[in-house]
Amino acid sequence: MRDEDARYEAVRSRDARFDGEFFFAVLTTGIYCRPSCPAVTPKRRNVRFFATAAAAQGSGFRACRRCRPDAVPGSADWNVRADVVGRAMRLIGDGVVDREGVAGLAARLGYSARQVQRQLTAELGAGPVALARAQRAHTARVLVQTTDLPITEIAFASGFASVRQFNDTIREVYAATPSELRATAPNGGRGGRRATAPSAEIPLRLAFRGPYQSGAVFDLLADEAVPGVEEVSGQPGRRTYRRTLRLPHGTGIVAVDERTGTVKSASGSHPGGWLDARLHLTDPRDLTTAVGRLRRLLDLDSDPYAVDERLGADERLAPLVAARPGLRSPGAADAEEVAVRAVTGKAGAQRLVARYGKTLDAPSGSLTHLFPEPAVLAGAEPHGVLGALTAALADGALRLDPGADREDAQAALAALPGMDPATAAVIRARALGDPDVAPPGLDVPDSWRPWRSYALQHLRAAGELD
Incomplete structure (x- = not known):
């Protein structure tokens, strides 16, 4: 929707x-x-439109306290697009600018910092620093309003370089001091569960747009869960998915609840809304990365309206789409882990966790291990397709991070000895989050593009594919 009159409508x-x-x-x-x-809807002449929150902030506008525009799902464009802007946005969402700076972002993309700045600014109205700053502000608001972490700790956990920079940004974006922002929390400023311990819980709502077939997603998660690393508990409709995560600054245990039904909003009842989540992080600086990985795993930034409109126009898929509107194509919480599991299968993954997985310092129920890193597996089991895959991941010959070039990754996968095309297709769809993957040998019409990954999910859900 790029026409401004359509946007105003x-x-x-x-x-x-x-x-x-x-x-x-x-x-x-x-x-x-x-x-x-x-x-109240403003008059058309008083309205300006922006592609990103960062662009609006850069033009001097403050975030609405009523609708919280910083808490919306991400644009589905970043899932679909394979160009440098799409790859850059996925990397910024993963916290790369906060950890490695603009130079690190540019190096991962294979461009100069000036080229990245120019392309992002031209299309989105904001450069990588401004986009990362908007993300830091959102992370800070979540921590301020849902935890009792001291304000100073929140400043650095959110990725700010100084407390002064943090205070200035919060005042500029939210027209309030951090203390005033904490006082506006729904619980009266008492914060969330006490968050002074390293493993304290951070409660979150993971927003999504449109209908969301949570049952199908949680069925898949339950079927694939590797003991020690993942678990799904509860009855259908009320299940909780928990897993361990290896993160840039530490480790985490995350939990997400299945959600069914509708949510009432100011514009009436509509399917979807959010999934409730809880994160236990050994280092709060990993919040942005952990949330991004959960969103990719659960495919929360998809545009189900666009997907269903295209696939629902197909005679074969129309009844399937009508039966399951908003069916998602799950991705990966850890792309390298998913690639290894695609090669070994569930039983093989269990064996690897038991032999080589790192034991958590503080296990949580049945969650006891982190999935072994590629470098560990490459040294321990160097032979066969598993050894070739993990060696390529460990030395960087194969990249599966959020900003990886999908065609380059596909070529690297195809070059691995013993890698079959069907497994490579699974890795591309899941680890790289490509919405348009069809397995080799399956006759898939072009009319399903660019949502072939979603079409296959519908066929599997209907029992037409294994």
């Missing part, structure tokens, strides 16, 4: 389908919002 109708796809700002108030904001 979406704002007038408070259409939640476009939350996160664009933002609008009001010149008379100096505030920017998501399209579904329940406030």
